[in-house]
Amino acid sequence: xxxxxxxxxxxxxxxxxxxxxxxxxxxxxxxxxxxxxxxxxxxxxxxxxxxxxxxxxxxxxxxxxxxxxxxxxxxxxxxxxxxxxxxxxxxxxxxxxxxxxxxxxxxxxxxxxxxxxxxxxxxxxxxxxxxxxxxxxxxxxxxxxxxxxxxxxxxxxxxxxxxxxxxxxxxxxxxxxxxxxxxxxxxxxxxxxxxxxxxxxxxxxxxxxxxxxxxxxxxxxxxxxxxxxxxxxxxxxxxxxxxxxxxxxxxxxxxxxxxxxxxxxxxxxxxxxxxxxxxxxxxxxxxxxxxxxxxxxxxxxxxxxxxxxxxxxxxxxxxxxxxxxxxxxxxxxxxxxxxx
Amino acid sequence: xxxxxxxxxxxxxxxxxxxxxxxxxxxxxxxxxxxxxxxxxxxxxxxxxxxxxxxxxxxxxxxxxxxxxxxxxxxxxxxxxxxxxxxxxxxxxxxxxxxxxxxxxxxxxxxxxxxxxxxxxxxxxxxxxxxxxxxxxxxxxxxxxxxxxxxxxxxxxxxxxxxxxxxxxxxxxxxxxxxxxxxxxxxxxxxxxxxxxxxxxxxxxxxxxxxxxxxxxxxxxxxxxxxxxxxxxxxxxxxxxxxxxxxxxxxxxxxxxxxxxxxxxxxxxxxxxxxxxxxxxxxxxxxxxxxxxxxxxxxxxxxxxxxxxxxxxxxxxxxxxxxxxxxxxxxxxxxxxxxxxxxxxxxxxxxxxxxxxxxxxxxxxxxxxxxxxxxxxxxxxxxxxxxxxxxxxxxx
Numbered sequence: 001x002x003x004x005x006x007x008x009x010x011x012x013x014x015x016x017x018x019x020x021x022x023x024x025x026x027x028x029x030x031x032x033x034x035x036x037x038x039x040x041x042x043x044x045x046x047x048x049x050x051x052x053x054x055x056x057x058x059x060x061x062x063x064x065x066x067x068x069x070x071x072x073x074x075x076x077x078x079x080x081x082x083x084x085x086x087x088x089x090x091x092x093x094x095x096x097x098x099x100x101x102x103x104x105x106x107x108x109x110x111x112x113x114x115x116x117x118x119x120x121x122x123x124x125x126x127x128x129x130x131x132x133x134x135x136x137x138x139x140x141x142x143x144x145x146x147x148x149x150x151x152x153x154x155x156x157x158x159x160x161x162x163x164x165x166x167x168x169x170x171x172x173x174x175x176x177x178x179x180x181x182x183x184x185x186x187x188x189x190x191x192x193x194x195x196x197x198x199x200x201x202x203x204x205x206x207x208x209x210x211x212x213x214x215x216x217x218x219x220x221x222x223x224x225x226x227x228x229x230x231x232x233x234x235x236x237x238x239x240x241x242x243x244x245x246x247x248x249x250x251x252x253x254x255x256x257x258x259x260x261x262x263x264x265x266x267x268x269x270x271x272x273x274x275x276x277x278x279x280x281x282x283x284x285x286x287x288x289x290x291x292x293x294x295x296x297x298x299x300x301x302x303x304x305x306x307x308x309x310x311x312x313x314x315x316x317x318x319x320x321x322x323x324x325x326x327x328x329x330x331x332x333x334x335x336x337x338x339x340x
Numbered sequence: 341x342x343x344x345x346x347x348x349x350x351x352x353x354x355x356x357x358x359x360x361x362x363x364x365x366x367x368x369x370x371x372x373x374x375x376x377x378x379x380x381x382x383x384x385x386x387x388x389x390x391x392x393x394x395x396x397x398x399x400x401x402x403x404x405x406x407x408x409x410x411x412x413x414x415x416x417x418x419x420x421x422x423x424x425x426x427x428x429x430x431x432x433x434x435x436x437x438x439x440x441x442x443x444x445x446x447x448x449x450x451x452x453x454x455x456x457x458x459x460x461x462x463x464x465x466x467x468x469x470x471x472x473x474x475x476x477x478x479x480x481x482x483x484x485x486x487x488x489x490x491x492x493x494x495x496x497x498x499x500x501x502x503x504x505x506x507x508x509x510x511x512x513x514x515x516x517x518x519x520x521x522x523x524x525x526x527x528x529x530x531x532x533x534x535x536x537x538x539x540x541x542x543x544x545x546x547x548x549x550x551x552x553x554x555x556x557x558x559x560x561x562x563x564x565x566x567x568x569x570x571x572x573x574x575x576x577x578x579x580x581x582x583x584x585x586x587x588x589x590x591x592x593x594x595x596x597x598x599x600x601x602x603x604x605x606x607x608x609x610x611x612x613x614x615x616x617x618x619x620x621x622x623x624x625x626x627x628x629x630x631x632x633x634x635x636x637x638x639x640x641x642x643x644x645x646x647x648x649x650x651x652x653x654x655x656x657x658x659x660x661x662x663x664x665x666x667x668x669x670x671x672x673x674x675x676x677x678x679x680x681x682x683x684x685x686x687x688x689x690x691x692x693x694x695x696x697x698x699x700x701x702x703x704x705x706x707x708x709x710x711x712x713x714x715x716x717x718x719x720x721x722x723x724x725x726x727x728x729x730x731x732x733x734x735x736x
Contacts, residue, residue: 086693090702093395114700115395135592146592147411147512152680152689153697158407161419172593173409174603177680177693185683188491189511190602192592232394 038064039097042082060101126220147172149191251303430687449619474617522581603684626661
């Protein structure tokens with residue numbers, strides 16, 4: 001009896017003294033683990049959703065695969081952790097995931113108050129509205145007094161309120177935790193309109209009961225630069241993620257695809273291409289990854305254009321045009337810094 | 341012998357820690373200190389980690405502007421209000437649905453519990469089916485079912501009818517006329533309070549009279565008439581101090597009047613039905629716990645069956661019913677947090693959901709939410725324990 005009490009007191013002391021390990025750099029931890037823990041959307045067609053074979057596919061998924069290819073030479077070494085809009089930030093803050101590729105908007109408060117760093121933008125988007133054609137509404141400014149279904153914990157919710165306030169319109173928000181609950185309620189007729197990023201609208205419309213009964217209103221009421229994020233405190237890890245994305249964009253600039261990358265690696269004389277593919281220079285070493293990091297990304301995942309067309313492009317049910325997500329040389333906003 | 345050990349204790353030269361009592365106190369103090377040290381370490385470690393990662397901490401966010409709208413609020417709320425006001429709106433929404441659900445489920449539970457003991461075979465079987473079905477399916481599924489079942493069957497806003505120009509039930513909710521109160525309306529609730537006071541007085545006087553003279557008094561009917569008629573009389577004298585604002589279809593939705601959103605109705609409905617199934621079983625257990633001899637004796641004395649239930653069975657059954665009933669009420673209050681699944685803006689949905697996500701301060705918001713639920717639950721328990729003590733039978 002007495003020994004039990006002593007043992008209990010000793011255990012409490014031991015717990016106090018043996019402090020939990022100091023969090024080491026994320027890059028080392030990921031390399032040691034051998035897999036990348038990637039936080040993704042729990043079901044947004046085109047960006048992060050399981051396909052009919054049960055494999056994860058999407059624009060954000062391709063980014064996770066690119067980072068894994070850069071680190072481990074194997075794009076399959078990823079553990080996908082589906083997160084709702086509510087859980088995503090806590091999961092990243094706590095270390096449950098190493099990076100978040102979950103169509104998250106880059107904002108000041110997320111960059112600072114939440115303790116994150118955005119490693120680039122992989123999709124320039126904006127918020128829009130979807131309504132039934134039968135309402136006869138042609139513009140978002142005609143939605144005075146409308147009830148709008150929206151997902152909680154997103155910039156969407158705040159932008160919606162701001163837009164209605166700026167235009168002195170009355171708003172009746174109906175706020176759900178999951179995007180599919182909001183979409184189902186809109187489909188059942190609970191709300192007049194549904195709002196999310198324009199790319200999400202295209203994705204959600206494709207799964208409604210009668211997609212052709214709905215139209216997407218022309219107004220884009222906000223800037224939504226969607227990109228991957230990592231925690232504060234590990235700059236090297238952030239560099240790896242950032243340059244994985246940049247490599248995909250630069251590959252498209254040079255016309256390198258997953259099909260011709262072997263040929264180009266063997267034959268090209270362009271110094272920047274040679275530096276990128278690891279034939280010359282020590283770019284990989286500076287990033288603390290293998291020298292052929294970009295080659296593996298392009299070979300296993302493809303360049304940005306391939307990823308775009310495969311997931312959200314004209315041939316997919318989403319039918320999204322490149323729009324702002326085109327290379328700067330072709331009039332879009334994708335402008336990656338040079339690999340030098 | 342006693343003196344010998346007493347003397348031995350007082351003059352003993354053995355160290356003080358050989359004394360069992362002192363040892364006990366020392367060990368308890370030590371464990372308490374270790375626990376306090378552990379708690380302090382955890383708090384310190386957390387604060388340091390948050391600072392290291394650049395995550396904001398502290399409760400200052402409660403004074404920041406929220407920036408989002410809430411669809412159902414009992415007090416006035418605009419998007420320019422603070423997160424602190426969001427917290428209050430959330431608490432009121434939770435309390436509102438929980439209070440009404442507690443009353444509703446108790447009434448329904450008592451009825452179903454008694455019905456299950458009925459001698460009518462069909463009624464008893466129907467009650468059994470109801471209880472077994474609702475107890476054995478998860479509450480979240482029931483809430484979602486009622487929400488989408490209700491939504492799917494109600495008519496569209498545009499196709500809904502305005503009954504008598506006053507009421508409308510459609511997918512956007514139950515629209516009822518809203519009273520706009522004149523300045524001297526306060527006299528009506530004042531008269532209600534006076535009526536309740538008079539009713540209590542009448543009840544006591546009638547009971548005393550019955551104890552002394554044996555004459556019964558129709559207390560219930562008199563009190564009901566008092567509570568209903570006195571405020572009505574007051575309002576008639578004052579010239580009906582309110583106007584009605586009727587809902588009208590304008591644009592997308594109805595304007596004017598008050599609306600009970602379908603989220604609230606679905607949540608209320610499912611909470612009442614679910615908890616009533618549990619309460620029915622508790623009531624049945626309580627009634628069965630009273631020995632049958634009591635019923636036989638009461639009937640032998642010539643009491644009607646309804647009087648037997650009210651005067652003999654229920655007071656004894658309540659001793660068994662009240663403690664588990666407290667658990668059911670607490671469970672119901674916490675179950676109301678499932679509201680997020682159907683967009684009802686209760687405390688968890690607006691505060692531990694939207695506010696947490698916008699400010700990123702997970703620890704502070706979850707702590708506040710847990711404290712609020714703890715307070716509500718402790719208040720319910722305290723009240724039920726007081727009531728339990730009050731109706732406890734004092735055995736000789």
